[in-house]
Amino acid sequence: MSEAPTRIDFRSNVQHVQPQMPAAVQKATMKFLGTRASVVGILGDDHWQALRQAGHDLRLHAINHLDYYLAQLEEQVTKAGGHVHWARDAEEAKRIVLDIAQSHNVKRAVKVKSMATEEIGLNHALIDAGIQTLETDLGEFIVQLAGVGPSHIIVPAVHLTKEGIADLFREKLGIDAPTDPVQLAAIARAKLRQEFLAADMGLSGANFIVAETGTLAIVTNEGNGRMCTTLPPLHVAVVGIDKVVPDWESLNVLLKLLPRSATGQKLSAYTSFITGTRRTNDENGPTEFHLVLLDNGRTRILQDEVTRETLLCIRCGVCLNVCPVYNNVGGHAYGWAYSGPIGAILSPQLLGVEAAGDLPFASSLCGACAEYCPVKIPIPEILIRLRRRVVEGDRVEDPSASPVLRVAAEVGGRTLGLPWLYEFGSQLLKWVQAPWRSGGWLPNLPPPLDRWTMTRPLPAFGADFREWWRNRTPEGRRRNLERKIGLGVLAGGLIALAAWLLTSGKAQRLTRKRSR
């Protein structure tokens, strides 16, 4: 993925989802949820819920004191022989990395999967400058060959079949590839092994950065993360400022939550802890280390206390797996690096609601994401907040509604707050709907309500639920009768009043008086 999109049209993207996508995506999400359930089950629900709460409180503490922990981090990384850079936006981050690469005469770079670099489109910037930049995570390597973005945070090539991947290898690598996943992986291993050894620069993100010691924690399964951060003499990490955690004890909580939520593993195959550069020549590792701390909209997310919790995210992808919308459309429909529920809240905040205002509506607000989120991000609440911003304008700094909307909302709220008025209105609907009614349905409503009935009929209003509910008890039946009499008297009174006004001509005089 290269440039940040200027406008994501979710509806139109959904039209272009390949027909095989939902089945492929669901196969992956079901598998991950299954393994997740078993490893969480081993811990027991009480323990798991305690971990989630700790994860939430810890991340929130870090985010709420971000200035302090970032300064501490910078000091520690520098002390360990690393260089710290600050990037306000994607352009600045790309320029910093490019400057480092060019000043070291880098020709070949190898890269670990990282959402932050995906977000800023780092690969394209480097490739455009003539630096060969290879994704080395197998799934990322495949989607890079295919020239598309990842369709799932954890399994980027989930939408491709082994036949499709074999074709891709034949076409792009000129290798006669069989359609066997194990042999395809072996081909990638052989090809990338040469690249790891020859690379001048290793690029990575980080799952966490520990302020206490200036340590990067990188979680991988294939070993490519270790290759990229051990073999090349130069290591550059691009990390969002939200990734900082106070201390190692924080990792004791977060490393129990992340792999279990992401892939259903107790720990991923490799977790690397890297502090600065290598300390002696004999132990291997890069001689130079640069950390690029990326803002790119994150400080803006901080400004709103409700949406701030978006920054707690540890990018496990479980919210994608449980999301009914994601499961039916896959990752590409979300139009950018981040997909699923986290994409629906992160993209509009990073890109602005003008660009990604569709996404907060790409949700049924069922709340499964919040139930599963290992750091308890209130995703539905944030979705609603962002919907409001889409409607009212994207003003984090001054979150107030237009006067018309405010009055309408006030009137609506007061009406719904009076049960008798609400019930009277719903009784009225029974009569008002008559001209459009056809059996138990309202198949064609007049504008603007036809926006709904264009795609599906609306069930006719029965307005009898409350009555039915009360009818279960003698007391309720008595109240039903009273209400009927009351309504009859009220309706009769209104009709009588109207008749009297019309016949006596008072109505005309009253209207004239008003208009003066």
Add this chain to the structure above:
Amino acid sequence: MSLNPAREEILGKVRMALMRRIDAPVPPIPASARVAPRVAGDVNSEIEMLLSEIGKLSGNTRRVAHKQDLKAALQDLVKTEGIKKATVWKTPDLQELGVADVLRSLRVDMVSPHADKYRLAECDLGVTGVDAALPETGTLILRSSPERPRMVSLLPRVHLAIMRLSALRADLHQVFADVKDDGYSIFITGPSRTSDIELTLTIGVHGPKSLHVWVMD
């Protein structure tokens, strides 16, 4: 040091959003953000759990009772994995066990662990010790030092880790106390793996294709 405008702007925006003054104090991390560390069982059940977890992840495990049994075990390994070239950490423990000597006597070509990356990549076998191990997850912790080069457990096709009972730890909490001031440490939980193609589990993507863990008393 001159001021970095990007740094000042980002930190300024953070402080503004959080309404924190420069150098505003930070309260201690709330107790609710901590969890009690796991409590270890007895040594035997811990070792059993460790080896069983590693086994579930397609790692090979073995208990080697005495130093004398090491030779037979290595002989097996060299034969079954077809080892021609190997490299070994230079830690006192592995030197005392004589791993390199035994391998040499089995006519395995030995490469120095301080050789360059191309030569280490040619090795079939890398032998390391284990600085700590976590039974609950089946994890081995390898630290980094001049005697413990990082590539030995990474580049060769087979990784053999020889651990002592004393390496057992109950939880990440205890391990972190050991390694937090290190420049580098790697936590290894089973051999290199992926499910990236049609979710088919494939062992040995970029890292070692097979992992052997031997426990010595």
